Amino acid sequence: MNTILECKNLSKSFGSTKALDGINLTIEKGRIVGLLGPNGSGKTTFIKICNELLTPTSGEVRINGFTPGVETKKIVSYLPEKTYLNDWMKVSQIIRLFQDFYADFIPEKAYDMLKRLNIDPNSRLKTLSKGTKEKVQLILVMSRDAQLYLLDEPIGGVDPAARDYILDTIISNYNENAAVILSTHLIADIEKVLDDIIFLKEGQIVLNKTVDEVRDESGKSVDALFREVFKC
C-alpha cells in the first residue's frame, strides 16, 4: 500500500456554488505535490475537507484508508491558511502545547529551526511580525514526523530568503514514507521542489502531471504554463 491519499468523485457545494466538482485523485507516499490554481479554484476547500474542517457534499476522501477524523489527524500535519495560535503565548509554550497534542512532534527539530531563523523562543506571539508568526506556524507543522503534510500557502507571507529556507526544509525533511501537498500561487519559486502538479480550475482538476512532463511536453516552465491556462 503506497497510497496515502485517495479521493473519489469528491464534490463540495456552498449553496449553488460548486467549490469542488468531482475530484478524483490518488497521491502516493514519497511525493511532493503542488496544488495550484487561481483564487477560488477550490484549493483551500480541498485541504479543509482533508482535515475534517468541512464535510463533502458527495464523494469521499481517504487518508491511509481512513475518512478524515481522529485517525487521520494523528498522521496529518496541517498548516492552515490562517493562524489559530493564541497570541499571548510564548513560542516555547506553544511548542510544549504541540508536544502534548501530537505524539510525533519533535521539539528539538522545532528549536533547531527557530535558531536558524533567528526567532527567540521566549518571545510572545503577539510581539512577532506577521511573517515571523507564519514562520513559527510552519516550523511547528514541519517538526512533526507525519505521513502527510498539508500546507495551505506555506510561502505566501514570508520574504524570499525565508522562502528559500522553507523550501530547503521541505527538501531536507523529505521522507519516502511521507507525502507533502502544498497549495500556492508562487509557482516559480517552488516548482523545482515539486514532483507533481495539480491544476485546479473552478473546482475541477484540469491537469495532473509531473513537473518534468510539463516541461518536456510544453517546453515551458509550470509557471509559464499556469499563466497560459489561467490567463485572465
Place this chain on the structure above:
Amino acid sequence: MPWELKNDRPIYAQLIEQIELKICSGVYTPGSRLPSVRDLAREASVNPNTMQRALAKLEEDGLLYSTRTSGRFVTEDDNMIYQVKSKLAQEQMRDFLKNMRQLGFENKEILSMLKTMLEEVKQ
C-alpha cells in the same frame, strides 16, 4: 560551481548535464564519493526524487557507480570521462556556431575571428 537550472527544459535532464560538467571540470574527481541524494537535492534546491532519477541515469551510463553500503562514486575510467568531456564540448561548439550563423557570419569569418580571439585571450 553553482547549479544553474533553466525554466524551459526538464529539470532531470539539466541535472544530468550539470553533474557531468562537475565531473569533467574536476569538482567531483574520478573515484571520489558523491554527496548523498538529499544533500545534492538541497544544494541544487530540487526535488530529491528528481535528483535520484538523474543519478540513476548517470549510473546506468556508467559515469557513476554505487556500492550497497558506502554510497555513490565517480567512475575511475578516465577514458569514459574524456568521452563525456568531448560530448559536452561538441554541444558547446554547436551552440556557438548556431549563434554565430544567426548573427550572419560565414565559416571563414568565424574561423578567423576565433583565431584572433584566441590570440587575445592568451595574452
